[in-house]
Amino acid sequence: MSGHVHPTELIDLPELICPFPSATNPHAEVVEEHAIEWGRRFKIITDNRVLHAVRAAKAGWLVAWAYPHAPIEALQLIADWNIWLLIWEDRCSSPELGTQPERLEAIHARFLAILSGAPSTAQDGPLEHGLRDLRERMLAQTTYQWLQQFYQSLLEVFDSWVWEATNRARGTKPDLETYLRMRPSTGALPPYLHFLALTDQVFLPRKVHEHPYVYQLTLMANNIICWSNDLFSFDKERHEGELHNLVLILQDHMQLSLQASAQHVAQLHNAEVEAFLNLAAHVHAFSDLNANLNQYVALLRNWIRANMNWAAISGRYNQTMEREVGQ
Secondary structure, three states: OOOOOOOOOOOOOOOOOOOOOOOOOOOHHHHHHHHHHHHHHOOOOOOHHHHHHHHHHOHHHHHHHHOOOOOHHHHHHHHHHHHHHHHHHHHHOOOOOOOOHHHHHHHHHHHHHHHOOOOOOOOOOHHHHHHHHHHHHHHHHOOHHHHHHHHHHHHHHHHHHHHHHHHHHHOOOOOHHHHHHHHHHHOOOHHHHOOHHHHOOOOOOHHHHOOHHHHHHHHHHHHHHHHHHHHHOHHHHHHHOOOOOHHHHHHHHHOOOHHHHHHHHHHHHHHHHHHHHHHHOOHHHHOOOOOOHHHHHHHHHHHHHHHHHHHHHOHHHOOOOOOOOOO
């Protein structure tokens, strides 16, 4: 069957399994409002249109579900970071920047320099000033060793967004193998997983993160979240002409109808959930690797559930937050 999509063709969202309990941080409403005020104070949120989109996104609720037991200071930092990253992510795929990989690389280099402690310059804008505030607050709650891990994870995310911009500039849709390899980075989850050091005082050394068991569990959780997001965001992304969506990639790769492709993505998602459950059941066999590994596995479960909850309430999948945001 043809892989071409008719502009009016719609898909029914297939059933996605999520056998993980939900818990909500009691500070959810407070950090949601504070994160919005933080964005306005740093002029990252510049007008009522952006403010409306940010409120509709409910970014504070996402982290309140992901970190249900976090103290308010840590949760507030994560919520503010979430606002910052979601706004920048939208700019990276916008008509303004989404086809300019060289410009993105230059901006990312400045962001990473700020994370490394670079002083302010006259050219810095709201996003740079906001990131500097986040860095100071991160170091007040963690260590330079933690920040180095966070930096490395964010670098991989930034590089993957440059890869997407390069594809858009060339009008090139990635093949299935490449897309599946890059999707865990483009989804931007990895930096968030390091926040366990703030919320639960659990810092996993790099060698633990790189252990095959931990690496595979993390990859599975990331796949589950990213593949479901490709279903949730499909209509918005197709409307915007976005190339990077598993439904479209699979449709071309397997020559499926749009609905059949969406169903196949759901099957991949559900199989990955089952595989995650099976692998996570063996966490105690690796207790000698790290005594707190079970808390990390709990974080992965929380993130899968949080993302599913968030998709049900967030306006994130039908609007973007990047327009008229100061650089």
